[in-house]
Amino acid sequence: MDIINDIKNKAKANFREVQAIRHHLHQFPELSFEEENTASFVQKKLDEYGISYQKNVAGHGIIALIKGNNPSKKVIALRADLDALPIEEKNEVPYKSKNNGVMHACGHDVHTACLLGAAKILNSLQKEFEGTIKLIFQPGEEKLPGGASLMISAGVLKNPNVESIIGQHVYPELEVGKVGLRSGMYMASADELHVKVIGKGGHGALPQHTVDAVLMASTIIVNLQQIVSRNAPPTVPTVLSFGKIIGNGATNVLPSEVFLEGTFRTMNEDWRADAHQKMKKLAESIAEGMGGLCEFEIHKGYPFLCNDESTTKITYAAAQQYLGAENVIDLDLRMTAEDFSYYTHHTKGCFYRLGTGNKEKGITQKVHHPQFDIDESALEIGMGFMAYQAICQLKTE
Ligand SMILES: [Zn+2]
Numbered sequence: 001m002d003i004i005n006d007i008k009n010k011a012k013a014n015f016r017e018v019q020a021i022r023h024h025l026h027q028f029p030e031l032s033f034e035e036e037n038t039a040s041f042v043q044k045k046l047d048e049y050g051i052s053y054q055k056n057v058a059g060h061g062i063i064a065l066i067k068g069n070n071p072s073k074k075v076i077a078l079r080a081d082l083d084a085l086p087i088e089e090k091n092e093v094p095y096k097s098k099n100n101g102v103m104h105a106c107g108h109d110v111h112t113a114c115l116l117g118a119a120k121i122l123n124s125l126q127k128e129f130e131g132t133i134k135l136i137f138q139p140g141e142e143k144l145p146g147g148a149s150l151m152i153s154a155g156v157l158k159n160p161n162v163e164s165i166i167g168q169h170v171y172p173e174l175e176v177g178k179v180g181l182r183s184g185m186y187m188a189s190a191d192e193l194h195v196k197v198i199g200k201g202g203h204g205a206l207p208q209h210t211v212d213a214v215l216m217a218s219t220i221i222v223n224l225q226q227i228v229s230r231n232a233p234p235t236v237p238t239v240l241s242f243g244k245i246i247g248n249g250a251t252n253v254l255p256s257e258v259f260l261e262g263t264f265r266t267m268n269e270d271w272r273a274d275a276h277q278k279m280k281k282l283a284e285s286i287a288e289g290m291g292g293l294c295e296f297e298i299h300k301g302y303p304f305l306c307n308d309e310s311t312t313k314i315t316y317a318a319a320q321q322y323l324g325a326e327n328v329i330d331l332d333l334r335m336t337a338e339d340f341s342y343y344t345h346h347t348k349g350c351f352y353r354l355g356t357g358n359k360e361k362g363i364t365q366k367v368h369h370p371q372f373d374i375d376e377s378a379l380e381i382g383m384g385f386m387a388y389q390a391i392c393q394l395k396t397e
């Protein structure tokens with residue numbers, strides 16, 4: 001039997017088991033960096049499959065190895081994330097979250113279940129491929145500093161050295177049966193801006209005796225948009241949004257301080273660093289020019305995500321073979337962030353999307369929504385395709 005059909009049959013045979021894994025993970029979600037029971041559950045499954053692993057990497061992370069023939073020939077990694085979100089689930093399903101206020105609303109239960117399914121398949125095909133497959137189950141994708149960066153510091157890409165890494169993410173915007181890919185820049189870096197504008201409060205009727213922090217903050221917000229329109233390279237997507245303004249005066253009271261919070265996102269690390277300097281300088285000089293002060297803090301988040309051309313090409317071709325060319329979609333850029341990006345700045349990476357939506361069945365809610373769910377037939381594709389493309393990655397020099 002050819003390898004594609006062999007894998008498809010194995011994925012079909014494993015479906016109920018992987019569905020049960022997903023249901024278990026979905027019922028017992030844990031927040032970022034608190035994935036203790038989730039990690040124990042994954043370890044139990046790896047024990048059952050006879051796959052050796054290292055546990056407690058960067059907290060609750062797990063690294064497992066599946067060796068084929070000639071194991072040192074090429075090493076690739078497959079990554080899943082373990083954590084859930086602080087959201088109260090609003091789905092009425094038998095596998096509804098039992099942990100109050102915590103929900104797998106970003107599909108990380110799906111990623112972990114599919115990777116375990118792929119691991120079981122690949123472990124049964126050890127004689128069929130050359131090289132080694134490293135399985136990475138990482139904690140804390142949803143929270144800074146990002147489990148990926150901690151796993152990298154703990155050496156996840158070394159010993160043996162990983163030549164390329166593949167990550168899969170659910171995508172409810174895409175119908176089940178399809179996958180989406182994009183070569184090159186794909187997702188944005190994301191930095192938090194925390195700004196304190198300091199003036200001098202007083203009576204709203206006597207502004208001449210005050211330094212108006214509200215006006216300063218407004219001027220700063222408006223002028224910072226010029227950084228996006230006049231300084232950002234026109235070829236590099238850039239977004240600046242302030243979603244929080246607190247200036248707690250009254251109709252006739254000007255407050256002494258105004259607080260702003262926002263997000264800065266882009267897709268080029270040099271421009272990102274440059275923009276940080278420019279935003280800070282402009283905000284501070286506006287406040288100073290108006291007689292006040294500005295404390296401009298930037299909390300750096302994940303870097304931008306860049307999919308390696310050669311690695312993505314292999315996954316793309318594998319997808320066409322596994323699912324049919326009509327089911328492989330070219331993805332658009334996205335200004336959301338994902339900590340898989342850290343891996344792509346250390347090794348060649350490909351982060352692709354698994355279609356999990358089904359408009360006919362009404363499964364359309366987006367990730368991070370309290371009614372997010374998937375069409376579970378995606379589990380069969382998620383595990384089978386992940387396994388197949390891994391073998392394709394190993395086949396090429
Ligand atoms: Zn998420």
Ligand SMILES: [Zn+2]
Binds near residue numbers: 107108141
């Ligand atoms: Zn996610």
